[in-house]
Amino acid sequence: xxxxxxxLRNLTKxxxxxxxxxxxxxxxxxLSVKEGEFVSIVGPSGCGKTTLLRVVNxxxxxxxxxxxxxxxxxxxxxxxxxxxxxFQGASLLPWRTSLKNVLLGLEGRKSAKEAEEAARHYxxxxxLSGFENHYPHQLSGGMQQRxxxxxxxxxxxxxxxxxxxxxxxxxxxxTFMQLELLRIWWQTKKTVIFxxxxxxxxxxxxxxxxxxxxxxxxxxxEFPVPLARPRSLDIKSDHRFVELENVVWKQIEEEVKAAGxxxxx
Amino acid sequence: xxxxxxxxAWTMLKPISIFSGLVLWHALAxxxxxDATLLVSPLVVxxxxxxxxxxxxxxxxxxxxxxxxxxxxxxxxxxxxxxxGFLMALSPAVRDYVNPWMTALYTTPRIAFAPVILLWLGxxxxxxxxxxxxxxxxxxxxxxxxxxxxxSREFVEVGRSFRLSRGSLFMKILLxxxxxxxxxxxxxxxxxxxxxxxxxxxxxxTEGLGYLIFFAGQTLxxxxxxxxxxxxxxxxxxxxxxxRVIEDLASPWRKELLVK
Numbered sequence: 001x002x003x004x005x006x007x008l009r010n011l012t013k014x015x016x017x018x019x020x021x022x023x024x025x026x027x028x029x030x031l032s033v034k035e036g037e038f039v040s041i042v043g044p045s046g047c048g049k050t051t052l053l054r055v056v057n058x059x060x061x062x063x064x065x066x067x068x069x070x071x072x073x074x075x076x077x078x079x080x081x082x083x084x085x086x087f088q089g090a091s092l093l094p095w096r097t098s099l100k101n102v103l104l105g106l107e108g109r110k111s112a113k114e115a116e117e118a119a120r121h122y123x124x125x126x127x128l129s130g131f132e133n134h135y136p137h138q139l140s141g142g143m144q145q146r147x148x149x150x151x152x153x154x155x156x157x158x159x160x161x162x163x164x165x166x167x168x169x170x171x172x173x174x175t176f177m178q179l180e181l182l183r184i185w186w187q188t189k190k191t192v193i194f195x196x197x198x199x200x201x202x203x204x205x206x207x208x209x210x211x212x213x214x215x216x217x218x219x220x221x222e223f224p225v226p227l228a229r230p231r232s233l234d235i236k237s238d239h240r241f242v243e244l245e246n247v248v249w250k251q252i253e254e255e256v257k258a259a260g261x262x263x264x265x
Numbered sequence: 266x267x268x269x270x271x272x273x274a275w276t277m278l279k280p281i282s283i284f285s286g287l288v289l290w291h292a293l294a295x296x297x298x299x300d301a302t303l304l305v306s307p308l309v310v311x312x313x314x315x316x317x318x319x320x321x322x323x324x325x326x327x328x329x330x331x332x333x334x335x336x337x338x339x340x341x342x343x344x345x346x347x348x349x350g351f352l353m354a355l356s357p358a359v360r361d362y363v364n365p366w367m368t369a370l371y372t373t374p375r376i377a378f379a380p381v382i383l384l385w386l387g388x389x390x391x392x393x394x395x396x397x398x399x400x401x402x403x404x405x406x407x408x409x410x411x412x413x414x415x416x417s418r419e420f421v422e423v424g425r426s427f428r429l430s431r432g433s434l435f436m437k438i439l440l441x442x443x444x445x446x447x448x449x450x451x452x453x454x455x456x457x458x459x460x461x462x463x464x465x466x467x468x469x470x471t472e473g474l475g476y477l478i479f480f481a482g483q484t485l486x487x488x489x490x491x492x493x494x495x496x497x498x499x500x501x502x503x504x505x506x507x508x509r510v511i512e513d514l515a516s517p518w519r520k521e522l523l524v525k
Binding site: 047054058079085087089090094095103105107108119137155 | 338420426427430433438
């Protein structure tokens with residue numbers, strides 16, 4: 001059995017505040033993610049889960065602790081494209097067509113022909129063949145997030161980091177996108193870390209749900225999701241789903257209370 | 266049906282506006298002022314313009330002279346302004362070094378520089394181009410600077426998360442995001458550049474539209490004066506239209522985003 005794809009050891013992020021104690025965003029996070037595992041992180045608003053993902057992706061350095069990918073420690077100097085990042089909002093480049101957006105991570109890393117083949121393949125995978133030449137503003141929010149996903153998948157990353165990718169979508173579109181992500185994950189079997197504040201979304205999609213504490217964030221608890229794949233929306237009425245949702249909700253409620261109540265969110 | 270009537274009304278609005286303005290001008294000139302040394306009818310101006318364009322053809326040297334210094338000044342301002350603006354956005358050191366001079370030069374009325382520049386460089390082409398350049402360079406520089414500074418942090422992070430090299434980050438993210446701002450700067454520069462042309466040609470030139478207007482004003486030749494002013498206006502409009510074409514070519518993605 002191979003080691004974990006990603007391992008976080010005592011990862012901490014704090015930002016200095018002039019003249020005072022530094023502001024600790026998350027503290028001593030330990031997490032290990034196996035090959036092909038879909039892990040969700042849920043937690044109260046402001047618990048540092050998004051910052052954690054950004055630190056893992058190297059967009060900001062950790063204050064202390066280590067990040068290992070396939071057993072090799074990642075340092076700031078590392079410039080290999082090993083992670084795909086799916087951003088929350090409008091992160092598609094408005095001056096690039098769908099195809100060109102998906103090509104962003106491929107240009108210069110593959111021959112033009114291979115890159116375009118890969119980009120078309122992933123556009124097809126997310127169901128947007130025929131929209132190659134559309135600009136982002138010509139597409140709906142759901143379609144934009146499909147392209148966002150295709151762009152991250154196209155570089156064939158070792159791990160896919162998803163930062164609340166469906167947060168800006170309306171409830172119906174969001175549900176459809178969850179089902180689409182289930183399908184796409186089933187076809188690609190990528191290792192995924194998925195950030196969300198929506199518990200049902202985390203359970204529906206994941207093999208394991210991590211609950212973050214309030215700030216400074218740390219891993220409070222984790223739950224394997226005992227539901228077989230491939231999944232459909234039907235599992236939402238499965239008693240194990242409902243029970244897990246309740247347990248996780250109780251914990252988040254406790255965290256919010258400990259943070260000073262929901263009025264402070 | 267109703268919508269198409271509305272469309273026709275909208276497309277007619279511009280010609281109606283121009284026409285009614287000219288009618289008002291004509292009425293004012295022939296019935297209110299009624300003094301050819303103060304105001305002449307647009308019909309007189311049009312007749313004069315026709316004569317200068319197609320009969321005597323003596324407008325062309327002035328038009329060429331003015332267009333040429335305008336074009337050179339604009340191009341020089343773009344070539345200098347855009348890179349300096351970018352450098353200021355990307356390097357705090359450059360920004361702090363250039364800023365005091367930029368602010369001082371930008372806020373000083375350019376007309377104050379004109380005599381000095383003409384004194385140093387004479388009344389030849391170089392001096393005039395420099396005066397136009399001084400007018401154009403700051404809006405271009407400032408817009409390039411802000412354009413690059415306000416590039417959405419999210420776009421920069423997208424570039425970084427895809428591990429773009431510094432060069433790629435500039436070419437694929439920062440530069441395309443700045444293009445609309447640079448073009449807005451160029452558009453501002455058109456007006457200021459034409460003012461620069463007029464100023465430069467007022468000070469001891471022997472040809473050009475500015476000279477023509479100055480000369481016509483001195484000799485109370487109102488038809489020629491108005492022809493000169495009108496040609497300046499047309500040059501400005503042409504400059505804007507040209508920039509619009511460039512904008513559509515440079516950023517086709519924006520076309521549909523603009524508020525009509």
